[in-house]
Amino acid sequence: MPLDELARSWEEIRKGYDDALNDTYDRTVLDCAARLAADPGGESAHVWTIGLLMMAPYLAWAPGDGVVPQARAALEAADGALRDRPCAHGTHPYREHEAEHDEDLAEQLRGLSDESAVWEQNHPREQWLCPRNVAGLARIALDIIEPGSAADVPPRLPVGxxxxxxxxxxxxxxxxxxxxxxxxxxxxxxxxxxxxxxxxxxxxxxxxxxxxxxxxxxxxxxxxxxxxxxxxxxxxxxxxxxxxxxxxxxxxxxxxxxxxxxxxxxxxxxxxxxxxxxxxxxxxxxxxxxxxxxxxxxxxxxxxxxxxxxxxxxxxxxxxxx
Structure with a gap:
């Protein structure tokens, strides 16, 4: 599925997170989690991590049986594979990623995948794509699913x-x-x-x-x-x-x-x-x-x-x- 379609489907789930036990949502989450788990430290890890971050409110609300463990395992694998990678950045975007910024993720994801696209974010693409930033985004997703589980991400109100x-x-x-x-x-x-x-x-x-x-x-x-x-x-x-x-x-x-x-x-x-x-x-x-x-x-x-x-x-x- 093209990235634009993936981003739209993830955004639909982000907005409609309170549609409990939605089979279509569950399949979309599981597909994203499987892709991240297959290569949690790979070049495309940012795509699947951002996808799970966008869908994390649904995971915190009422997904189907067995969905949360697979999503959490994939996010934990990405965090473990990426968080200690060397980098020269003084900071990373995830440290400023408040709850209201989730609504920008779909557009940011498209911009990260198309270097010719206009990029008007507060941090350059290279910082967004930095493995340590992707690990931070994974921890934000984990913190949404289980509030208080990550100490180094911006606090946010629990889903709902x-x-x-x-x-x-x-x-x-x-x-x-x-x-x-x-x-x-x-x-x-x-x-x-x-x-x-x-x-x-x-x-x-x-x-x-x-x-x-x-x-x-x-x-x-x-x-x-x-x-x-x-x-x-x-x-x-x-x-x-x-x-x-x-x-x-x-x-x-x-x-x-x-x-x-x-x-x-x-x-x-x-x-x-x-x-x-x-x-x-x-x-x-x-x-x-x-x-x-x-x-x-x-x-x-x-x-x-x-x-x-x-x-x-x-x-x-x-x-x-x-």
Whole structure:
């Protein structure tokens, strides 16, 4: 298959990564992985590595059985074969390859394979084609598949996190995306908090605090949704209720959409690394996630939710619709 067609098929998978258990996607990934595994240190390794990097979001989402192990093995083989090759470059493009740059990979791949094509990238072709750079791109792909597995690549949010941020932002701005089940989306955040690991719990708590502000308004009329939020907050409060701190003050949270986005970011290790890396003019995490501040916010949310639930129950008893 010509490179242009390969790049288009890989780009289709990158954009449609959330099409779970797609047989066509699986075959495309396996073909690319097999080609890389056949010669992980060869001259064409950059083609198949970039292909797997483009398709890595699908591999992190819901591919078919056996697809991820083969893709991971091929990427690990490429990394092992290329990462220690000698070079004279002071830096490589992979060190600056942020998540938003993935959308340029198809065009960059075409440019790397056609020296007559216009090349307007920040790094010359030779740096992109450097074995050490290709190894770095392989590690980025591995890090997408298994977040946090590579320490020397730019941190990025796990696959699906930005979609969650966008969904919550639209909801909390009062304009839910078409097809959004508001009650289900809010209840889902309560469930995520209750099941969160200790390191991820403060971020998940911020998300629930953000949706609690919305749920305590007139937009939510299902008391079972309020009960789920209340239960999640009550279960979480003991982790913070007895805390003390020496902070003079705690930073104010942004708007509810901003707080939800911040919480999603801080509920994962890569997200926290991303926050710390870009922390200029931002509050230190130890202040932002101070247990004392979180306990106060949790108690305030519980009061607001309980008041809203009591209001809805009183209306129901009185036979009022609103």
């Amino acid at each position: 996190a930005q979609d969650t941020i966008d969904t919550l932002s639209a909801l909390l701005h009062g304009y839910p995306e078409p097809g959004t089940d508001i009650d289900e989306e809010i209840s889902c955040q309560a469930g995520e908090l209750r099941s969160a690991k200790p390191a991820d719990r403060p971020g998940r708590l911020l998300v629930v605090i953000a949706v609690a502000w919305y749920a305590a308004s007139d937009f939510v009329r299902n008391t079972s949704v309020l009960d789920e939020l209340i239960a999640a907050l009550e279960e979480t409060l003991p982790h913070h209720a007895a805390a003390t701190c020496a902070h003079d003050r705690h930073p104010a949270l942004p708007s509810s959409p901003g707080t939800a986005a911040l919480g999603i970011m801080l509920s994962t290790s890569p997200g926290r690394a991303l926050y710390e890396r870009d922390r200029a003019h931002k509050a230190p995490l130890e202040q932002l996630l101070c247990p004392v501040a979180l306990a106060d916010l949790t108690k305030a949310s519980l009061r607001a939710l309980a008041a809203r639930r009591d209001e809805l129950l009183a209306r129901a008893e009185n036979g009022a619709d609103r």
